[in-house]
Amino acid sequence: xxxxxxxxxxxxxxxxxxxxPTDLASNANGKGRESVPAAAxxxxxxxxxxxxxxxIASEQGAAPAPDVAAGYAPKDTPDTVVDYRSSVAxxxxxxxxxxxxxxxATAFVDWKARAAASPGAYEQGAVQLGADPQEYKPSDSExxxxxxxxxxxxxxxxxxxxxxxxxxxxxxxxxEARVYRRFDYRHSDVMGSGRYFYASKPKEAALPL
Numbered sequence: 001x002x003x004x005x006x007x008x009x010x011x012x013x014x015x016x017x018x019x020x021p022t023d024l025a026s027n028a029n030g031k032g033r034e035s036v037p038a039a040a041x042x043x044x045x046x047x048x049x050x051x052x053x054x055x056i057a058s059e060q061g062a063a064p065a066p067d068v069a070a071g072y073a074p075k076d077t078p079d080t081v082v083d084y085r086s087s088v089a090x091x092x093x094x095x096x097x098x099x100x101x102x103x104x105a106t107a108f109v110d111w112k113a114r115a116a117a118s119p120g121a122y123e124q125g126a127v128q129l130g131a132d133p134q135e136y137k138p139s140d141s142e143x144x145x146x147x148x149x150x151x152x153x154x155x156x157x158x159x160x161x162x163x164x165x166x167x168x169x170x171x172x173x174x175x176e177a178r179v180y181r182r183f184d185y186r187h188s189d190v191m192g193s194g195r196y197f198y199a200s201k202p203k204e205a206a207l208p209l
Contacts, residue, residue: 075195079185081143084197091144101155101163105170108152111145112180118142129196130188136201138183149180149205156208168209178207 082089096103120138125131138146156164171177181202188196 074189075187079187079197081147081183081185083187084183084185084199085140085143088140088143091140092147095144095148095151098151098155101152101159102166102170104148104152104155105167108145108148108180109170109177111141111148114141115139115145125198126196129190129193131196131198135198136183138199138202142181142202143183143199146180146182149207150182153205153207164209167207171207171209178209180205180207 082092095107098104118139118141120136120142122134123137125133125135127133152167156167159167182205183202184200186198186200188198190196
């Protein structure tokens with residue numbers, strides 16, 4: 001497959017990769033494992049015809065990035081779950097706010113169960129578009145569960161004993177109920193192709209209870 005033929009270091013073909021801090025992000029019960037190693041250090045980049053680049057960009061669904069000559073401006077805001085996958089915006093916006101820890105705990109339990117039933121998986125990444133050799137592709141449920149976990153963790157920071165007791169009662173006594181997986185997000189701007197968003201590998205986090 002031609003995507004496999006262009007997984008070297010496309011940086012030489014003008015990738016401008018950008019890593020920004022992540023706002024309340026996400027991650028839940030991600031599963032899967034890496035199976036394809038990175039290319040050996042020093043592997044030369046392949047010659048990629050313009051029509052190949054256009055086809056790859058189309059398949060990846062990149063957000064258009066203006067040409068440098070046209071006054072391109074880099075993204076200087078934190079990369080978020082909605083940047084990464086806009087289709088989950090409705091579920092993300094429906095989550096309770098950080099100021100409502102008890103409601104967030106209920107939403108967290110619900111979405112964590114959905115995420116466990118619908119895990120994501122690792123895929124071979126399009127290195128020429130700024131991806132890692134292996135990219136974790138979380139499910140929608142994982143993304144929302146992770147956001148709920150991040151918000152709940154933020155809500156519990158400095159919370160009073162009564163709030164923490166209410167959240168603990170909702171979560172239950174099992175040790176795994178206090179643990180969740182989250183994601184960070186980043187983007188890569190590929191000149192002449194577009195802007196691509198990526199999620200990190202699942203990262204385990206513990207609620208501050």
